Amino acid sequence: MLGCLCHTIFGDFLKKLFNAAKEIVMSKRVLYVMDPFDHVDPQGDTTLALMWESQKRGYESFFCGIHQLGLEGANGYALCRPLAFQSTPQTRVEFEWLAEETLLFFDDFDFIWMRKDPPVNQAFITAxxxxxxxxxxxxxxxNNPTSMRIANxxxxxxxxxxxYPRTIVSAxxxxxxxxxxxxEQVVLKPIDAAGGYGIFVFSHEDKNLKSAIEVLTQRGTTPIIAQEYVKEINKGDKRVLLLGGECLGALKRLPGATDHRANLHVGGNAALTQVDERDKEIAARLKPHLEELGLHFVGFDVIGDRLTEVNVTSPTGIREINGLENRQGNSLLESLIWDYAERLKK
Structure with missing residues (x-):
């Protein structure tokens, strides 16, 4: 009788221990809200590096698009799928789906990375x-989703x-x-685009200028940006990454021979550079505002010594910096970013 009782007690203890261990393992979940894998660059995409790093740390990674987010009452959820990479994403993304699409509430995850690339359109804002x-x-x-709406x-x-360079916003x-x-020389660009899309450079005497303004403003109904041309763009621009308002790393982007834009998405080339005092000055001006808004991982762009934009949606460049600086192991930027995120969570 005593033996049976002990067996029952021990069996219950093992069951509770197993369930507790299972709960601990299952609690290590991270959701990535992002573009489909066939829309990302296997060699350069920052989100893939973050996913690989979270997998190495024992997190169960889930994928969904912004159209797969929803609400049930006051509770947000994602229709998502768990996945695992077979190797470090390089020339192609090799992974396997671990299960079918399932509905999980946001509170089932430890972390959610909102990494959908712009445009910041109505679908993005709804997400x-x-x-x-x-x-x-x-x-x-x-980053904080409320603040992503605020920080255009x-x-x-x-x-x-x-x-900034001299800037006018108007329709x-x-x-x-x-x-x-x-x-005298002006850069015209839409407010809600990214990756160099829709950016034009004109002399004030260019006969196409008026027509371009009509098109970009949709005949005077949509404000655009007119910004003074910074001649140093011929030497490239700089992307500076910030983590917690501090400079994490920097990347020089050089325009191709047939384009004035240095964005990597449109054929710009990455080159080694260093964070300088001007970068630190800009970071210091931004830091208290970023901290207040919960914008933890951001990037800003500089031409010459002029700030041109602050990227809060899906900043990229960590893999190029890793390669140019020969970073390995714990010095990889995705490792530093995850260290920071886990400290925030504690």
């Missing part, structure tokens, strides 16, 4: 509203307008043409 519906005591969302990448940091053709005349 951030849905991502708001998580319990911050249970789940850390990077081309407009938000103009509280420090002295850091009025007359105002834009006058600004272009005063600037």
């Amino acid at each position: 951030t509203f849905i991502l708001d519906r998580h319990d911050p005591k249970k789940t850390l969302v990077l 990448e081309k407009l938000w940091a103009h509280f420090a307008s002295d850091l 009025d053709a007359k105002q834009l043409l006058n600004a272009a005349k005063e600037m």
